[in-house]
Amino acid sequence: MNHDVNKIFQIAGIGIIVAMLHTILKQMGKEEYAQWVTLIGFIVVLYMVITIIDDLFQKIRGVFLFQG
Amino acid sequence: MSAIDIVQIVGIGLIATFLAIVVKEQKPVFAFTITVFTGAIIFLFLIGEIQHIIQMLEGLASKANIEIIYVETVLKIIGIAYIAEFGAQITRDAGQGAIASKIELAGKLLIMAMAIPILKLIIETVLQLLPS
Numbered sequence: 379m380n381h382d383v384n385k386i387f388q389i390a391g392i393g394i395i396v397a398m399l400h401t402i403l404k405q406m407g408k409e410e411y412a413q414w415v416t417l418i419g420f421i422v423v424l425y426m427v428i429t430i431i432d433d434l435f436q437k438i439r440g441v442f443l444f445q446g
Numbered sequence: 447m448s449a450i451d452i453v454q455i456v457g458i459g460l461i462a463t464f465l466a467i468v469v470k471e472q473k474p475v476f477a478f479t480i481t482v483f484t485g486a487i488i489f490l491f492l493i494g495e496i497q498h499i500i501q502m503l504e505g506l507a508s509k510a511n512i513e514i515i516y517v518e519t520v521l522k523i524i525g526i527a528y529i530a531e532f533g534a535q536i537t538r539d540a541g542q543g544a545i546a547s548k549i550e551l552a553g554k555l556l557i558m559a560m561a562i563p564i565l566k567l568i569i570e571t572v573l574q575l576l577p578s
Contacts (some may be wrong), residue, residue, distance in 0.1 A: 381560045382487045384457055389483060392467035393476030397469075416473070423479045430486045435529070437490065442525025 382430065389423050392416075455488055478540050485536060519564060523557050530554075 394421035404410035464482035470477035500521060507517040530553025538546040 382490070383461075383503075386458070386462050386480060387466060387474060388486070388505060389480050390469050393469040393473050396476070397472030400473075403470060419476055420479075422451060427479050427483050427486075430483060430490070432492075434486045434490055437493050438525055440522050441493055442528075443498060 385426055385430070389426060391420055392423055451491070455491060458484065458487065481539055482536055485532065489532065516564065519560055523560055526553055526560070528558050530556075 396416055399415045400412045402416060403409075447454075466477040466480045469480065503521075504514075504517060507514070523538055530549055534546040534549040535551060
């Protein structure tokens with residue numbers, strides 16, 4: 379439970395840091411690097427979300443007797 | 447699980463809401479992932495309790511000599527409803543009302559399909575009762 383709640387803060391932190399990096403890189407004139415940073419940050423966050431969604435769906439399958 | 451856990455759940459919800467508001471200013475995508483994540487965590491929190499309730503229902507059904515296949519169908523229908531609702535709400539939150547409606551439609555249709563064997567049994571029973 380605690381582990382999961384920490385991940386909410388992690389996601390918010392990644393979001394803020396990515397936004398900062400995006401702004402800085404844009405100011406430096408490296409537009410394409412800024413896009414890549416956003417994309418990679420999003421993929422990392424998406425991986426975390428997909429892990430917990432997978433966990434949730436497995437549990438629902440177990441509880442509600444979905445075998446197939 | 448005790449009554450104090452509702453405080454925990456509300457706390458998680460409020461914190462996630464504030465974080466989502468803060469992040470939404472910069473990157474709306476990350477705010478959306480925070481929403482999804484929080485929904486999943488709260489659901490995971492509750493699923494243990496749902497399991498207890500369902501075990502109790504199964505115990506009652508076996509004591510009342512109801513065939514397990516009917517109870518199983520009802521449980522599956524509840525499960526479909528939960529999953530469809532979860533997906534539809536998240537999708538609607540992200541501003542895709544059309545996809546949310548389709549998810550709900552799929553949930554309703556699947557529930558209908560699961561209920562067909564029971565419906566057929568009822569009709570057959572009624573037909574047997576009728577004098578030929």
